[in-house]
Amino acid sequence: MLTNTAVKYRLWENRKALIIFYLIIYLVMIASIIAVSSVNEVITLNGLEFASMIFIFIVGLEFSEPFQMLLQNGCSRKTIFLSFVYSIIPIATVMALIDGLNGILMNQFTNYENMFLQFYGPRFTEAVGVMQFIEGFLWSLTAYTMVAIIGLFITALYYRMNKQMKWIVSIGVPAFFMIVLPLIDTSFFNGAIIEGIGKVLDFAWGYQNGYNPYFSMISCILFSVIFGSLAYSLIRRAVVRD
Amino acid sequence: MKGIETQNLNKTYGEVCALQDINLKFENEKIYGLLGRNGAGKTTLLNLISNRIFPSSGEVQVDGETALENDNAQRKIYMMGEKNYYPQGMKIRQIFKWTQEFYPSFDMDYALNLAEEFGLDITKRVKALSTGYASILKLIIALSVNIPYVLLDEPVLGLDANHRQLFYETLLRNYDEQPKTFVISTHLIDEVANVIEDIIIIDQGKILKNQPCEELLSQGYTVSGNVATIDSYIADKEVIGCDSLGGLKTAYILGTVNKGQLPAGLEVSKLDLQKLFIQLTK
Numbered sequence: 446m447l448t449n450t451a452v453k454y455r456l457w458e459n460r461k462a463l464i465i466f467y468l469i470i471y472l473v474m475i476a477s478i479i480a481v482s483s484v485n486e487v488i489t490l491n492g493l494e495f496a497s498m499i500f501i502f503i504v505g506l507e508f509s510e511p512f513q514m515l516l517q518n519g520c521s522r523k524t525i526f527l528s529f530v531y532s533i534i535p536i537a538t539v540m541a542l543i544d545g546l547n548g549i550l551m552n553q554f555t556n557y558e559n560m561f562l563q564f565y566g567p568r569f570t571e572a573v574g575v576m577q578f579i580e581g582f583l584w585s586l587t588a589y590t591m592v593a594i595i596g597l598f599i600t601a602l603y604y605r606m607n608k609q610m611k612w613i614v615s616i617g618v619p620a621f622f623m624i625v626l627p628l629i630d631t632s633f634f635n636g637a638i639i640e641g642i643g644k645v646l647d648f649a650w651g652y653q654n655g656y657n658p659y660f661s662m663i664s665c666i667l668f669s670v671i672f673g674s675l676a677y678s679l680i681r682r683a684v685v686r687d
Numbered sequence: 688m689k690g691i692e693t694q695n696l697n698k699t700y701g702e703v704c705a706l707q708d709i710n711l712k713f714e715n716e717k718i719y720g721l722l723g724r725n726g727a728g729k730t731t732l733l734n735l736i737s738n739r740i741f742p743s744s745g746e747v748q749v750d751g752e753t754a755l756e757n758d759n760a761q762r763k764i765y766m767m768g769e770k771n772y773y774p775q776g777m778k779i780r781q782i783f784k785w786t787q788e789f790y791p792s793f794d795m796d797y798a799l800n801l802a803e804e805f806g807l808d809i810t811k812r813v814k815a816l817s818t819g820y821a822s823i824l825k826l827i828i829a830l831s832v833n834i835p836y837v838l839l840d841e842p843v844l845g846l847d848a849n850h851r852q853l854f855y856e857t858l859l860r861n862y863d864e865q866p867k868t869f870v871i872s873t874h875l876i877d878e879v880a881n882v883i884e885d886i887i888i889i890d891q892g893k894i895l896k897n898q899p900c901e902e903l904l905s906q907g908y909t910v911s912g913n914v915a916t917i918d919s920y921i922a923d924k925e926v927i928g929c930d931s932l933g934g935l936k937t938a939y940i941l942g943t944v945n946k947g948q949l950p951a952g953l954e955v956s957k958l959d960l961q962k963l964f965i966q967l968t969k
Contacts, residue, residue, distance in 0.1 A: 447758045510774050514774055523756060684740045685739040
């Protein structure tokens, strides 16, 4: 019962930001439609879902304030974590649905291509079909959920770390992936590591299997479970800061 | 088993031992005073009970079940901490509304009445509140939640004398109408002395005293009179402190008074809790 209240609180907490976000998106859409119809050239529009991903990532990053508010109101850390998961799924569902419908709407006026079609376009022969909409919706739902949970993991990690560790991770992780790993890869493995990572991502993204979005949906669910578990392991020992 | 019980509770921060082997019981429907010097471990104890931090060892039980990561146990506790954990951008009215969602026994009408009495503008956001009004907000919630255990850590922080008086009066009225356990951690010993039933004194992470206020104060007495008479009277007594003003002197003494041997001109009264506290925690 307390979990239900905590979920309700989290949904309430995010509703205003969600409304403002989609007001901006609709303004952008209207401006785009006007701009496209006022010129004779062919303008390609795409990627409004990327804004949704950033938005839901930021929702995931919101940790400290809801954590303290829920702890103040007698919620255990398990309830706090579950309330996040249970609230992010409906938010991601609503966003995936709105974005799918927005894609269809934009397609009526422009040659808009949503993110799903950019990734998995070769799979479809029809312009907009029911199956395409459903698959696009499911893909967005799993991707948004994963992005939000990664956001929660990052913010929980930073919440738990001391100042020194924050510096080490903030500099160390990007430095490892951008400098150390490529250096080791080219010096000792002749590019095999990066190539291997690329192949794994291609597989996870369904590109090795005829642009199959279900591979990426499963990958997103798997990553959500992994990062969710890591986030919970950090949250379950988190304490308030005085 | 009703009440909050701590069993062999320990909390260390690195090398520092904040609490050591704490065995306590907060019984139902009593007002406790949790006293101690700065850094004695009062806030740590309250934070452990309210699941805000984790013990190094030992356990806290609420009505027989563990308080640690237990929604059911924590719903019986409201902790008013020094720091404000409500979202800074939230309006007071919204905080009341959400408190009612989390604590269904929260009395909204009572809270709104108290807000009016204390002059708290419920249309304001948390970030717009002064230190005193932030304390008032938390106090109003603490008095309105109507749950068995209410922990108040420095409840009158930033409150002016009028508001402090109003708080103590409201607290007693609230306790009288709907008895519950209050644990009040404060440095304002004189002010709280008339409110609390039992006293727990913590010093350097250990329990120094845990007994009824009356019993503790009956361990000594206060005598007042002219300087010479007092000086002569206290010569063979265990004196814990003295105050002088002009030709008058007041001495705080441990032990029982023998009124038959009391020199003429001396007045006897109850021991001063603050003086006793200072002596015990020196």
